[in-house]
Amino acid sequence: MIRVENLHKSFKTNHVLRGINEHITQGEKVVVIGPSGSGKSTFLRCLNLLEKPTEGRIYVDDECITDPKCNINAVRAKMGMVFQHFNLFPHLTVLQNLTLAPTLLKLQTKEQAEAKARALLSRVGLEEKADAYPKQLSGGQQQRVGIARSLAMNPEIMLFDEPTSALDPEMVGEVLAVMRQLAEDGMTMVVVTHEMGFAKEVADRVLFMDEGIIMEKGTPKEIFENPQNERTKSFLSKVLS
């Protein structure tokens, strides 16, 4: 579903990604872990071209999105993205946050989009907040709206960029619950997170990134119980202690 070949990304002189090869298949839940500055967020943001790779190729559904001729907007429409800081649209109500893109892109009529939005809001437990503005919601509620907003586009893939890192600890659980449910429903997910519990429980595969490459990958069992790489061991001993 997503194929990454020899991905490099530099910001000026800072070489953040140094050759990443990865294949994510349909329905797979991939969790990316690693120390901060390891390039995991940059990797994720390259997958929908929020960052432009300096080198390498990325294929989504066999379409080469790094090809300049590719219509990236159409590809992004089927890839949802959830941000660390939610990035909800503060001037729109929760419902409008969900319906804006589908109606503007003429994928759904206003009525369809609203019905779909209300269904999604009840799925994340926020149906009564449809007419509220993002500012009136707690962080956890905002992030659940963020997830619902992405789902409103009927994406095939969901990308999560540290979705719980900006939340107060007591709100992490509600967001992870929504993500867990999404995983159970069979969504293809790529999640960058520091929540090791979530990684162990939900991931089909865990990628450990450091210094701009994937140092080690494997099932959660392999990575967490029997890490091979020294870096992985030292990272895990720090975060799990």
Next chain:
Amino acid sequence: MVSALMLRERIKMMEWFLNTDLWHSIYASLIEGERWKMLLNGLGTTLIITIGAMALGTVLGIILALCKISKIKPLKWISSFYIDVIRGTPVVVQLLIMYFVIFASWNVNKTLIAIIAFGLNSAAYVAEIIRAGILGVDKGQMEAGRSLGLTHAQTMARIIMPQAIKSILPTYANEFIVLVKETAVAGYIAIEDLTKMGDIIRSKTYEALIPLLIVALIYLFITSILSKVFKRLEERMRASDSR
């Protein structure tokens, strides 16, 4: 008896006042030869130039701002250059160049020339105001819009601009008020705006204080009305902000 006395007192005071220099000066400045009409016409010209220039400046300012934040290098350079040149030179000089150089050989209405000159000037300031407003919107907003599959233009129009407008409005209003006062130099190309009219009256009556004071008061009146109107608008926006 008492009221008759008071009436006489008042008539006396009136007579005294009508004999003062102050009254003679006011009379000469406003009433004699219906000079108040000159001031009114001058005010009309000032307002026409201001409103016309603001309209031109806003449209051009938006275009300049979009050019300056665009990724297309030549557009960026041109708009930066334009803004630097306009902001780095006096508006009077720009007005004179417009009148004596650019439109020298054409018979164009002077008020229109002033509108163009002040409009081109204001555009540079409006552009910077709008650019600052757009850049003030969190970067994540553009990313969120683009990640949903919206184009750059769609995200700009539906997500960025509605948020930017809130920070743009107060400074934009200020630019409007500045422009009202700035047009006072229109007299340099012999346009009979409010200031020029006051000056004409001064030269005819040999009275400087009263005509110029009246002109100043009219400017003050106009700018304080504008500032009240914009403050109202701002408050309304802020009210919708805390919903």
